[in-house]
Amino acid sequence: MSGAAQPGTRARFVTGALLLALPFVLALLGPLLAGEPAARGASFTLGGPSDGWAAQWFGTDFVGRDVWRQVLLGGRSVVLVALAATVLAYAVALPVGxxxxxxxxxxPEELLMRPLDxxxxxxxxxxVLLVATVFAPxxxxxxVLVAxxxxxxxxxxxxxxAAEIAARPAVEALRMQGESRRRIAMGYVGRSALRTLAADAGVRMTGVLYLVATAAFLGVGxxxxxxxxAVMVDRNRTGLFVQPWAVxxxxxxxxxxxMGTNLLFDAALQRGSRHTTRTEQHTKQRTGPPAEPGGRKGNRS
Structure with missing residues (x-):
């Protein structure tokens, strides 16, 4: 089963990386490649693609700006804000959880969790909208708001x-062996939780991305x-059937x-599942067979 799962994991990882490569490259390097803006005029408003050396590959938007140049310039505000918001959210959620x-x-649990409710x-x-009306972020x-x-x-x-994992017999055995709470949390519990947290991170990154895009769509940030x-989609949607490329x-x-984010995290889920299985087997070997009611460890053949 492990051998059969490996090609599927690799395929998902490669596909996700390829899907992510284009928006990430455009977001990071696009402003360096955008160049100087071309002259605008009313005749170019919502125009289609043009030919020639200075071709506008995807035409112009509703105010006559080159759509491709706007695409090159418009990725950082979406990608970097979504990525930063996701990282900040987990930077707080992981230690608290x-x-x-x-x-x-x-x-302590009530003190940590009830304010979050x-x-x-x-x-x-x-x-986000309520805070944005006061502070105009x-x-x-x-x-920060999205995080x-x-x-x-x-x-x-x-x-x-983490609570479900901490209640397992393997964790109790580690405690009986004198392992510190920090090593248990960062070791067995942390590794065992990777699969579920990776799934949540993939879904959350997508949710954060669309929340950031929606906020930008509404003019926040x-x-x-x-x-x-996101602003390009909003401003050019009225001319969708005239100049669709701008949307x-x-x-x-x-x-x-x-899509690329979720595929990458799916690949991480499969790898994390195999790693968790090996971790549990290693823990069982360290702790030995379970103890009998009389206090002696069972000796199973």
Missing amino acids: FAAALTRRTW VLLAVPSLLA GPVGLA VVNVPDAARIVRST VAPDAADW VVPALLIVLLS
Whole structure:
């Protein structure tokens, strides 16, 4: 089974990497390749692709700007904000969730988790819009806002996963052997939780990406005329049937980013599953067979 799963894992990893490569390269290197803006005029508004050396491959948008140049300039504000928001959310959710799951007392867990339930009750987009009306955040502020609204859900998933693993007999055996709580948390519990957390990270990255794009679509975090993939979809949607490239190209890049992320995390799930199985076998070898009621370890043939 392991040999059969390996090609599928590799194929998913390669496919996900290829899908992610295009939007990431455009986001990181696009501004360096965009060059100087071409002259604009009313005759170029919502135009189709043109020929020649200075060709506009995907035509012009609703104000006469080159769509390809806007695509090159508009990826960083979406990709980097979504990536930063996801990392920030887990930077808070992981220690909070593990601390709540591994504590032996009730009050620290309640102190950590109950305030997050209050924030969890507020819809994510509504919370972002409410704060944005007061503070008018830029890209950095939008990343922080999106991270904050994702912390409660992520922390609950981390806590639930770690609590289930911490209740296993293997963890009790490690405690009886005198292993420190930190080594148990970062060792067995952390490795065993990777598969579930990788699945959550893939879904969460997609959710964060679309939340960032929706916020940008509504004008939060970016200027109304900014070069941004989500803003491009919003501003050019009225001319979709006249000049579709101004909407299709940025929307397709967002979809590729989402699909590639999930495929990469699917590959990580399969690898994490095999790694967890080896970890459990190694732990059983260290702890030996389970103890009998009389206090002696069983000697099974």
